[in-house]
Amino acid sequence: MSSLARQVLKGTAATVDVLRPRAPGVVVLIYHCVGGGRASSVDLPVGLFEEQAAFLTEHANVLDLDTALEVLAGRRALPPDAVVLTFDDGTADLVEHALPILVRYRLPATVYLATGFVDGPRSIWGDGGALSWAGVREMVSTGLVTLGSHTHSHVLLDRLPAGEVASELDRSVELIGEHTGVQVAHFAYPKALEPSPDADAQVRARFRSAALAGTKANVPGRTDPHRLARSPVQVSDGMRWFARKARGGMGFEDTARRALNRRRYAGATR
């Protein structure tokens, strides 16, 4: 998508928000890379990420995922402007650039690892920026980072044969346990694609929560914890559209994303 088309879409999404006000809830933001030097819409410049961290510190209540799930289950009160930070895939730049900022602002975050790319010769982007297990342990040691699974090979769970789903999930859980001592309880679907019924059942049997996309707030009492909506943060959001996403807006972007993805991932497996 061109940058002009992206800005037009974001402007449209903001207009739709005004017409369709949203219910208050917990907004789960999706990040991917920070300062990784990739020409990608999801590799945020370090300065922009820091500005967003400062914004959230001042204007939001950033919760860790387990606390957010308590809120969604109605066991805790919903604080105003509740936000959860999540990072998908796992790349070395998270330890180098995102972690020091999370530590400085004391912001909790969840990192969903595609374990087949941890300590590999190549990151999920095909470059040398793979996250190491030592890096994963460093993140956990801050006490701010919750680990989650994102499958082993980043396979798309709406189309994987049933027999392979279990091994993809179990392998990632085992590797995380082996290298960090953490028993993972949370999962994020690769490419945020809705799972097949079989994959859905397998994920529910293993994890307490599972995340998709959706670009909207999760409303307490009305949210399936295995269908958490998340709002993807892009470079082109800057601060203007980011501030809206952090409040649960910009949902129309997800409608457009789904239509695009149906074509984009038509023949893909990961």
Ligand SMILES: [Zn+2]
């Ligand atoms: Zn991913």
